[in-house]
Amino acid sequence: MKVSFFSAQPYDKEFFTQHNKHYGFELEFFDVTLDAQTVGLVQNATAVCVFVNDKVTADVIKALAVKGVKVLALRCAGFNNVDLQAANNLGMRVCRVPAYSPEAVAEHTVAMILTLNRKTHKAYNRVREQNFSLQGLMGFDLHNKTIGIIGTGRIGQALCRIMKGFGCRILAFDLIANKDMEREGVEYVPLITLLQQSDIISLHTPLNEQTRHLVNKETLAFTKRGVMIINTGRGGLIHTKDVIDALKSGHIGYLGVDVYEQEEGLFFRDLSSDIIIDDMIQRLMSFPNVLVTAHQAFFTKEAMDQIAETTLYNIKAIMENKAAELSGMLV
Numbered sequence: 320m321k322v323s324f325f326s327a328q329p330y331d332k333e334f335f336t337q338h339n340k341h342y343g344f345e346l347e348f349f350d351v352t353l354d355a356q357t358v359g360l361v362q363n364a365t366a367v368c369v370f371v372n373d374k375v376t377a378d379v380i381k382a383l384a385v386k387g388v389k390v391l392a393l394r395c396a397g398f399n400n401v402d403l404q405a406a407n408n409l410g411m412r413v414c415r416v417p418a419y420s421p422e423a424v425a426e427h428t429v430a431m432i433l434t435l436n437r438k439t440h441k442a443y444n445r446v447r448e449q450n451f452s453l454q455g456l457m458g459f460d461l462h463n464k465t466i467g468i469i470g471t472g473r474i475g476q477a478l479c480r481i482m483k484g485f486g487c488r489i490l491a492f493d494l495i496a497n498k499d500m501e502r503e504g505v506e507y508v509p510l511i512t513l514l515q516q517s518d519i520i521s522l523h524t525p526l527n528e529q530t531r532h533l534v535n536k537e538t539l540a541f542t543k544r545g546v547m548i549i550n551t552g553r554g555g556l557i558h559t560k561d562v563i564d565a566l567k568s569g570h571i572g573y574l575g576v577d578v579y580e581q582e583e584g585l586f587f588r589d590l591s592s593d594i595i596i597d598d599m600i601q602r603l604m605s606f607p608n609v610l611v612t613a614h615q616a617f618f619t620k621e622a623m624d625q626i627a628e629t630t631l632y633n634i635k636a637i638m639e640n641k642a643a644e645l646s647g648m649l650v
């Protein structure tokens with residue numbers, strides 16, 4: 320049985336080939352993203368495996384169904400790039416990896432907070448030039464600061480626990496308050512209260528119609544001047560133009576983003592010799608108080624092992640009519 324992978328990077332090939340020793344599928348890797356143009360590459364595959372920036376629209380799903388594809392396996396947690404209704408209508412099964420390493424994403428979030436705050440990226444370069452001055456490197460204590468965590472699912476909870484260890488006050492906003500988190504001292508508050516009181520705000524909700532552009536001109540108006548905003552969720556959670564305006568005016572003091580609304584043409588590629596046409600990302604990267612990473616929060620060895628194993632297991636279980644046993648079924 321053949322599984323065709325899109326957006327495949329060398330590390331995908333390495334981890335999936337390793338884990339496939341227990342499954343014995345025929346694996347085929349395409350480095351291009353799946354979209355209406357590239358769907359033609361699929362030949363005789365029973366399953367297609369995609370990642371965060373593949374565009375699995377209704378047209379693409381229809382083309383896959385015509386080619387006999389039965390399973391669409393996402394090797395990620397978020398599924399905002401897939402038309403689930405179209406898949407359902409055509410009887411295609413869709414699965415994902417709901418939890419691989421929430422700690423990987425939470426820990427990268429903390430790395431971004433610490434880098435922006437203590438400016439270790441600048442210090443690294445400075446001392447290599449024998450510049451041992453501290454001018455401009457001053458940070459602030461995280462101890463006793465208030466961090467607002469929007470979305471306390473798996474990743475948000477992992478972040479709450481880490482930030483508790485730093486001695487932060489933790490405010491949370493979610494559709495449902497998590498009792499365990501409350502017992503551990505997390506305070507659930509209305510969104511506006513979180514925006515008003517937080518020194519750092521971190522986004523961990525899925526991207527959907529309710530959360531799209533959750534950080535925008537109106538919501539930013541409630542935040543403290545100098546606030547730090549971290550987005551390791553999805554690019555569409557923030558209105559990039561409004562955020563750039565708030566950086567220019569000095570209202571946002573620090574911004575860390577691991578995701579970007581127009582990241583498809585940029586992230587996961589080496590464009591170091593290319594001219595980047597997207598002025599928005601160029602403007603973002605030009606601020607001294609902005610840190611951009613290219614969707615790497617998930618990228619640990621433990622997470623890659625879990626992603627490969629769960630994805631292959633999902634495909635096998637679906638083909639053996641055991642989909643009901645899977646927590647990662649979407650359709």
Ligand code: NAI
Binds near residue numbers: 397424470494523
């Ligand atoms: P999860 O499903 O465990 O938690 C999401 C939480 O958001 C839930 O508690 C849910 O109630 C809450 N939520 C949903 N809609 C909301 C709304 N309108 N307002 C407030 N809260 C809302 O998901 P998990 O595993 O914590 O992941 C969160 C997101 O992180 C994923 O959807 C994905 O987009 C992103 N992600 C990013 C990665 C990266 O490498 N940068 C890696 C993995 C996930």
